[in-house]
Amino acid sequence: QVQLQESGPGLVKPSETLSLSCTVSGDSISSYYWSWIRQPAGKGLEWIGRISTSGSTNYTPSLKSRVTVSVDTSKTQFSLNLSSLTAADTAVYYCARDRGFCSSTSCFYYFDYWGQGTLVTVSS
């Protein structure tokens, strides 16, 4: 059974950079994409970005200037860095296995395993 576990600080100051890690167990991290998704309290899900184990990345345009997702296959981990934080970045952050694939005609896209989530509060 694939398991994902987020780790990182629960409280970060405005203007600082958030760094979160996601450790994958139960299956190889290779040959998949891995995503970060966040959810502000009482609100819906927002996809942040994804990375393949070859290092290929995609980011949501609204966060692209502030986001970096990286992967360390030796540690079976992938990470999220989000800079210039504001209160609007306060949310539960989830990591997930990303099964997205686009053919020439359409895209198959879903997240089949999720971490439990970690609450990040941006406050001074």
Added chain:
Amino acid sequence: QSVLTQPPSVSAAPGQKVTISCSGSSSNIGNNYVSWYQQLPGTAPKLLIYDNNKRPSGIPDRFSGSRSGTSATLGITGLQTGDEADYYCGTWDSSLSVAVFGGGTQLTVL
């Protein structure tokens, strides 16, 4: 404002059937495959349906999915109190090049 539109809430009695709609456009649902997620209170989302109508191992056949044009529907039959949760649809938007979700639908089993 979510790219995909879902009703904020639906309700039905135990044992009954309920459907949850998800409306999009040609750049997302119209040409790409839809997934559905169940989020029980205080927990992470869980994959219920992928590729419009496929169920992962362990998901009961009370849950079903369909897609028609630029809309998708999640159906749940034989409602149980344990089905009370938020449900989200998701897919890829080819114009925006992002994964997108609906705003979520809160299911109440009366």
